[in-house]
Amino acid sequence: MTVLDEKERFQRENERLKRENEELRKKYDALKKEYEEYKARHPEIVGVKNGKPYVIVAPNVSPERKTPGARPGHKPAWRSLPVTIDRRVRVPVKTCPECGCTELSDVQELRKRIIEDIPITHPIVTKYVIERRYCPTCKCLVEAPVTAAFPKARLGIRLMLMVAWLKVGLRMTEQAIPELLKASFGITISEGEVINILDQVANAFGPFYKDLTKLIRHAKARNMDDTSWRIFGEDRNLWVFVTKAEALYVIAKSRSHEVPLKVLGRRPNGADIHDRHSAFETLARKTGNRPQQYCWAHVLADAKELAQFIGEEGGLILRVLKKTFDDAKKVEHVGSPEDVERLFHYMKDNFTRHFESTKCRKFAQKLLTEKDRLFLFVTNPDVDATNNAAERALRHSVIARKISGGSKSEKGAMVYQNLISVIQTLKTRGQDLLTAGPSILLASHG
DSSP states (O other), X not given: OOHHHHHHHHHHHHHHHHHHHHHHHHHHHHHHHHHHHHHHHSOTTEEXXXXXXXXXXXXOOXXXXXXXXXXXXXXXXXXXXXXXXXXXXXXXXXXXXXXXXXXXXXXXXXXXXXXXXXXXXXXXXXXXXXXXXXXXXXXXXXXXXXXXXXXXXXXXXXXXHHHHIIIIISOOOTTHHHHHHHHHHXXXXXXXXXXXXXXXXXXXXXXXXXXXXXXXXXXXEEEXXXXXXXXXXXXXXXXXXXXXXXEEEEEESOOSTHHHHHHHOSSOOSEEEEOOOHHHHHHHHHTTSOOEEEOHHHHHHHHHHHHHHTOHHHHHHHHHHHHHHHHHHHTTTOOOHXXXXXXXXXXXXXXXXXXXXXXXXXHHHHHHTOHHHHSHHHHOTTSOSSSHHHHXXXXXXXXXXXXXXXXXXXXXXXXXHHHHHHHHHHHHTTOOHHHHHHHHHHHHHO
């Protein structure tokens, strides 16, 4: 082999090594980028205990303590004085409380002090003497119904409604409710009676629950969302459907479109506001592609994630969406189709570019195909821009799930969904279960 041949061999080998080095460098850069993204999503504050991850929360103690009270420039909030005074008590002073002197002057001035307190109560026990008369038409003895209690019940409706409110509305335990009733009202019930009361009240509100389903179907707009639930340790899903005046909860095994489809039917009225969950997308197709509104809070959260993990391209998307959303809110739900076109074209002008990041490119392209679902709230005053109403409606149940672990049986799940629907609906209407509940039951059952 000549020197030239040897030199040519070394040159080829050198070129091959350069190519391999370049390929390895590209793989290294890709792995480094993937690692940096992983590290950003899994910070060092995450630990592992018993095989499960947990977040190590750093102490959140401010070095400067804030001064109590209203912030500068804000009007302070005071407890309003009662409208009526039930009794007046004069407090005389005959002896100085400091030195014991008894030779005090005449009254120099009067100082007023108003105190609110709870009354000392005892159960109101009513004995009904019910007339029974013979009806020649029915050929039997008849009597007028007692509307103050459920049939065969020894506790009044208001007491049973209070038990339901304490358990479902205030998330108290079956053990705590009897203690509260005994200490506050002198009424003795057992933990088992609490469960029976909840069952009776939920069944009594059954017709009202069905009416809520009809109202949800015919509403001009509804917010929808779901969260996890458990029945005796088994995974379930808690769905919520919220309008301006109703809240309907459904506990089901599935997280698919079949649950909202069963609730809303094939041809519901109005628009749906949701977080772009695939079940709601399928629901839209199954119900005639009705008007939809994507939750802008979720859209912006996704864009914020792109900005955090992708970099400048994600930051551009976030800035464009923030400005678009701010401009859309300024029209206050009374915008015109021209406003929608203007907002959409601003997005299109900024998103019609080459994004090196595949995630950014797909995200921007997807948004550009959803003009009607992004800007429905601009022209429709009944539609919210976000799905916050549904998320707020679920927050109560999320806390209840953390306390109780969910329901203990299928029957318990039915009781919970009925009662939480009634309680949250009345809350939405500015009412409460104790005052509005009896009239609802009377209207439902005559």
